[in-house]
Amino acid sequence: MSAIIRIEHLTRVFDVSKPWLNRVIERLPKALLTAVSDVSFEIEENSVYALVGESGSGKSTIGKIVVGLVPPSDGHVKIEGVDLATETDRDKVEAVRADIQMIFQDPYASLNPRWRVREVINEPVSAKGGDVTGLAEKLLEQVGLSAKDAAKYPHEFSGGQRQRICIARALASGPKIIVCDEPTSALDVSVQAQVLNLMSDLRKELGLTYLFISHDLTVVQHMADKIGVLYLGRLVEEAPRDRLFDAPKHPYTQMLFAAAPRMDGFGREVEPPKGEIPDAINPPTGCAFHPRCPIAVDRCSKERPEMRKIGDTRVACHLAE
Ligand SMILES: Nc1ncnc2c1ncn2[C@@H]1O[C@H](COP(=O)(O)OP(=O)(O)OP(=O)(O)O)[C@@H](O)[C@H]1O
Numbered sequence: 001m002s003a004i005i006r007i008e009h010l011t012r013v014f015d016v017s018k019p020w021l022n023r024v025i026e027r028l029p030k031a032l033l034t035a036v037s038d039v040s041f042e043i044e045e046n047s048v049y050a051l052v053g054e055s056g057s058g059k060s061t062i063g064k065i066v067v068g069l070v071p072p073s074d075g076h077v078k079i080e081g082v083d084l085a086t087e088t089d090r091d092k093v094e095a096v097r098a099d100i101q102m103i104f105q106d107p108y109a110s111l112n113p114r115w116r117v118r119e120v121i122n123e124p125v126s127a128k129g130g131d132v133t134g135l136a137e138k139l140l141e142q143v144g145l146s147a148k149d150a151a152k153y154p155h156e157f158s159g160g161q162r163q164r165i166c167i168a169r170a171l172a173s174g175p176k177i178i179v180c181d182e183p184t185s186a187l188d189v190s191v192q193a194q195v196l197n198l199m200s201d202l203r204k205e206l207g208l209t210y211l212f213i214s215h216d217l218t219v220v221q222h223m224a225d226k227i228g229v230l231y232l233g234r235l236v237e238e239a240p241r242d243r244l245f246d247a248p249k250h251p252y253t254q255m256l257f258a259a260a261p262r263m264d265g266f267g268r269e270v271e272p273p274k275g276e277i278p279d280a281i282n283p284p285t286g287c288a289f290h291p292r293c294p295i296a297v298d299r300c301s302k303e304r305p306e307m308r309k310i311g312d313t314r315v316a317c318h319l320a321e
Contacts, residue, residue, distance in 0.1 A: 003042035010075035053230035101170040105182035107162035111154040118150035139168035160191035239313040
């Protein structure tokens with residue numbers, strides 16, 4: 001297997017300063033928020049790579065950078081070897097853009113209510129002058145709906161059915177990669193499993209690669225081949241799924257997994273990870289996790305741990321073994 005996506009030293013900084021006049025009056029400095037900081041990882045073709053982490057850890061920002069919705073401040077995203085931010089050959093860029101699509105969390109906000117489902121699904125292809133004869137009907141059947149649904153409007157469908165329509169739309173241009181940003185978190189639990197199973201089946205059938213963004217570890221355990229754990233914009237641990245679930249090495253991953261409901265059907269009381277998430281505008285020195293870390297030592301507040309390899313895990317912690 002080879003890497004279809006290579007993310008190298010990716011950084012994204014947002015200027016969250018107050019307006020200029022307020023800053024002058026209140027004597028405030030510029031406020032820069034580093035949402036993603038020096039993140040590097042690769043995704044193998046035809047695999048599922050999940051990004052997990054608490055709210056605000058930078059998961060969605062990475063997803064948006066990968067599909068080209070947000071430009072990086074620094075670093076590179078190479079898809080099939082092409083860096084979309086710097087590539088000058090427009091044909092190459094267009095070809096790679098068609099190979100990558102995104103599914104969002106909210107299937108209600110993602111569909112234009114004034115368009116019939118046929119137009120919604122066909123749009124990525126028709127906008128480029130492509131042939132859409134029978135396309136929406138074929139895709140609707142592929143995602144478990146009926147060809148007749150093409151004539152209906154989005155409001156005539158339930159949440160799970162709408163997400164199926166979003167999946168059909170994402171498939172219209174024949175992509176190789178789909179970035180899935182919390183694709184089932186807005187759905188009823190009973191419907192979540194059906195949509196996840198559909199996504200798994202489609203991946204196998206069509207040889208797709210997923211970058212799967214979720215804060216739900218149960219969903220991640222079901223879907224992912226490899227998992228990257230983000231904390232305050234940095235990748236702190238990466239490992240194959242079973243390795244990460246069996247033996248998480250970073251204290252943050254351990255804390256996150258301790259808080260997750262169990263998959264054995266005997267769910268237990270869920271305790272959220274302890275401590276406050278620090279301010280991303282003024283992150284802690286050294287390891288950003290050290291103020292919440294139960295095993296932190298002096299060095300952790302002074303020196304930022306580099307990512308290092310231990311077996312098939314990569315971990316950024318001075319103390320992990
Ligand atoms: N356009 C933006 N302008 C300013 N700050 C932003 C912008 N987009 C994201 N951020 C900030 O960047 C950080 C990372 O946000 P991001 O949405 O990537 O995190 P996340 O892990 O996906 O969280 P969630 O699960 O809540 O969506 C947060 O502090 C967020 O407030």
